[in-house]
Amino acid sequence: MTFRIYPTLEIPETLAAGPGPGNTDARVLQAFANAGVADHMQADVLRGMIECKHMLRQIWGTKNTYTFAVAGTGWSALDTMFSAVMPGDTVVAFANGTFSGIDALTLRIKAATPSEHAANPIDPQAASVTVVEVPHGQPVTAEIIESALAQYKPKWAFMAHWETGSGRINDLRGFSEACARHGAMGLIDAVSSLGVDDFRIDDYPGIAGWASCPQKGLCCLPLTYAPVSFTDAYIDTLKSTGAYSYVHNPIFEARHWGIVDGQDVEKGTYHRTHSGYAVAAFHEALRLTLQDGLAKRSNSYRTHEQVLRDAVTALGCEVTSDMPSLVVLNLPPALAGREMELVQNCRTRGFGIWPTLSAPVQVRIGILNQLNHHAVSRIVRLFAEAMRELGADIDFEEIEALLESRYGTSIAA
Numbered sequence: 001m002t003f004r005i006y007p008t009l010e011i012p013e014t015l016a017a018g019p020g021p022g023n024t025d026a027r028v029l030q031a032f033a034n035a036g037v038a039d040h041m042q043a044d045v046l047r048g049m050i051e052c053k054h055m056l057r058q059i060w061g062t063k064n065t066y067t068f069a070v071a072g073t074g075w076s077a078l079d080t081m082f083s084a085v086m087p088g089d090t091v092v093a094f095a096n097g098t099f100s101g102i103d104a105l106t107l108r109i110k111a112a113t114p115s116e117h118a119a120n121p122i123d124p125q126a127a128s129v130t131v132v133e134v135p136h137g138q139p140v141t142a143e144i145i146e147s148a149l150a151q152y153k154p155k156w157a158f159m160a161h162w163e164t165g166s167g168r169i170n171d172l173r174g175f176s177e178a179c180a181r182h183g184a185m186g187l188i189d190a191v192s193s194l195g196v197d198d199f200r201i202d203d204y205p206g207i208a209g210w211a212s213c214p215q216k217g218l219c220c221l222p223l224t225y226a227p228v229s230f231t232d233a234y235i236d237t238l239k240s241t242g243a244y245s246y247v248h249n250p251i252f253e254a255r256h257w258g259i260v261d262g263q264d265v266e267k268g269t270y271h272r273t274h275s276g277y278a279v280a281a282f283h284e285a286l287r288l289t290l291q292d293g294l295a296k297r298s299n300s301y302r303t304h305e306q307v308l309r310d311a312v313t314a315l316g317c318e319v320t321s322d323m324p325s326l327v328v329l330n331l332p333p334a335l336a337g338r339e340m341e342l343v344q345n346c347r348t349r350g351f352g353i354w355p356t357l358s359a360p361v362q363v364r365i366g367i368l369n370q371l372n373h374h375a376v377s378r379i380v381r382l383f384a385e386a387m388r389e390l391g392a393d394i395d396f397e398e399i400e401a402l403l404e405s406r407y408g409t410s411i412a413a
């Protein structure tokens with residue numbers, strides 16, 4: 001074996017224009033880089049965590065005491081949320097794309113009995129879990145939810161709020177109401193909606209658990225903090241059953257955020273080592289979100305998504321999504337089948353767009369933290385250029401005219 005020290009890793013600046021991560025906000029990066037060396041029990045780190053908890057409750061519109069964040073990314077928060085699901089628990093999970101599909105797998109892993117695990121260790125077929133598959137590109141509707149929950153009356157029900165795989169918005173209101181009607185505890189994957197959509201947890205009383213991520217709508221760094229929120233009913237269930245996890249047990253984790261026995265306490269106590277850098281970054285991301293205001297931000301996403309949608313439609317693409325932060329599209333018939341090639345070409349130029357991660361192959365272009373006319377116009381031009389490179393006949397003047405008609409020449413939005 002040869003001994004080798006590689007040169008310092010250099011990573012170029014790219015434009016993250018996919019479903020997420022989005023481009024981390026410059027203010028967040030500053031906060032991360034400016035944090036001093038301090039351990040996880042240093043007074044300002046602990047105070048920062050308490051302040052984050054309070055800001056997160058405001059952003060998410062909730063009085064849930066168990067509202068805090070989990071070190072990691074979206075799957076860390078989701079694993080924490082699913083930790084109360086025990087072997088043999090009855091579950092109905094709605095899956096309409098890549099991410100809710102993985103959530104459904106996680107639920108089968110959590111609810112599987114030892115013999116079900118042994119029979120198929122990486123894809124256990126838990127008899128107590130019913131997965132309702134909704135085709136890619138279609139939403140989970142109130143009717144679909146109602147009929148499944150009425151039939152199965154499960155202990156837990158699961159849905160993704162926004163399914164980022166296909167770019168579809170699912171019916172949160174219908175889900176919450178059906179959970180309340182049928183006595184199910186609702187669990188929501190809000191990884192791609194928090195910080196983009198203007199919604200309040202406390203308006204959805206049928207939902208007992210929520211999980212999100214740092215690096216999408218909140219414009220924070222991946223591997224900082226992934227928000228979670230739980231009702232007292234969720235915590236009561238967890239108390240009565242326990243969970244097969246120390247690190248991702250919400251009751252243990254909440255202690256470091258100053259939540260003990262259902263009460264806020266002045267200071268957190270040790271659960272695991274936390275990072276002062278991550279706390280500083282997350283704190284700034286939450287401040288930024290509160291300063292922008294969710295109503296204004298969600299309007300802005302809608303405005304800019306409409307421009308991107310209209311521009312790619314003018315380029316001959318067919319948009320099949322309805323998420324305000326993401327456009328999922330089919331290329332024009334002449335380019336069908338060349339989606340991966342197009343995405344790869346964009347990536348080699350530092351323009352990070354994505355294909356879908358499960359069939360059918362589509363292209364996904366996102367605008368996370370790109371809410372101004374320069375950024376969206378740049379995304380449109382880069383995409384048009386990539387289509388031209390594959391041989392599409394692009395009328396650049398028409399595209400410029402469209403951008404100008406939407407944004408004007410002097411708008412500094």
Ligand SMILES: *Cc1c(COP(=O)(O)O)cnc(C)c1O
Binds near residue numbers: 099189191
């Ligand atoms: C991105 C995403 C995830 C996965 O989150 P990570 O941050 O990659 O761990 C899960 N669910 C949905 C809906 C997502 O958009």
